Amino acid sequence: MSEIIVAANWKMNKTVTESNDLVKEILKEVPVIDSVTCIVFPPFLSLPSVANLIKGSSIKLGAQNMHSAQKGAFTGEVSGLMLQDYCSYVLLGHSERRVLFGETDEFVNEKLAGAIEFGLRPIVCVGEQSSDRARGLTENVIRSQIKNSLKDIEGINDIIVAYEPVWAIGTGTAASPEDAEEVNKFIRDELALMFGSEKVLQTPILYGGSVTEDNIAEFLAKPNVNGALIGGASLSSEGFTQILQNACNLT
Ligand code: PGA
Numbered sequence: 001m002s003e004i005i006v007a008a009n010w011k012m013n014k015t016v017t018e019s020n021d022l023v024k025e026i027l028k029e030v031p032v033i034d035s036v037t038c039i040v041f042p043p044f045l046s047l048p049s050v051a052n053l054i055k056g057s058s059i060k061l062g063a064q065n066m067h068s069a070q071k072g073a074f075t076g077e078v079s080g081l082m083l084q085d086y087c088s089y090v091l092l093g094h095s096e097r098r099v100l101f102g103e104t105d106e107f108v109n110e111k112l113a114g115a116i117e118f119g120l121r122p123i124v125c126v127g128e129q130s131s132d133r134a135r136g137l138t139e140n141v142i143r144s145q146i147k148n149s150l151k152d153i154e155g156i157n158d159i160i161v162a163y164e165p166v167w168a169i170g171t172g173t174a175a176s177p178e179d180a181e182e183v184n185k186f187i188r189d190e191l192a193l194m195f196g197s198e199k200v201l202q203t204p205i206l207y208g209g210s211v212t213e214d215n216i217a218e219f220l221a222k223p224n225v226n227g228a229l230i231g232g233a234s235l236s237s238e239g240f241t242q243i244l245q246n247a248c249n250l251t
Contacts, residue, residue: 005227008234019046025237035251062089080118105148168209
């Protein structure tokens with residue numbers, strides 16, 4: 001596995017000015033990255049200016065969500081066609097979209113087809129609730145999310161998967177690196193059943209949920225954890241550049 005991905009999900013944080021300031025700080029401090037792919041996911045409104053600021057740098061840009069349709073009567077939504085002018089990645093099926101906005105695997109699957117159509121590299125998020133884990137249902141939940149979110153997709157090609165246990169997101173209680181490795185390996189095995197084992201050897205599978213500069217190295221040391229999706233700790237340039245530095249030091 002050659003690619004390590006460090007992705008910053010800013011969620012609904014940062015005005016346009018604040019986004020610009022943060023990305024300028026990251027650009028100042030960013031280590032020379034060749035072995036790590038760094039992607040930032042600002043709010044929609046900040047995409048144009050951040051896209052401008054990162055031109056010529058190694059930082060990549062992604063959107064936090066998209067609609068599956070190209071255009072039409074979908075008030076408040078943003079399509080892949082609109083996003084492709086600014087970014088090359090898109091987050092799909094984040095647990096906040098699933099839990100707070102009722103997104104189903106079927107909808108995530110439609111969005112995934114849309115992302116592929118518009119040349120956006122998707123990060124498909126999956127993860128169990130704490131009640132699922134307590135009842136020993138983690139694998140059932142993950143299997144069903146993977147199968148249904150990636151249903152009828154022609155190839156695994158550029159798809160990235162992120163395992164984000166819902167109980168670990170924004171709580172300060174990360175999964176153990178061993179638990180993350182176990183679930184990420186399970187995800188790779190499920191993908192292998194769908195797409196063939198050769199095809200999924202290079203599929204990046206990330207871990208997300210309370211990742212910080214203090215624990216990133218332990219996660220990335222695991223063979224099936226090929227990167228991290230970071231929320232809270234990506235909102236300060238100091239924290240995030242330290243995370244990047246720690247990831248670079250491992251390669
Ligand atoms: P967190 O969020 O790092 O704040 O836990 C991760 C995410 O939601 O992607």
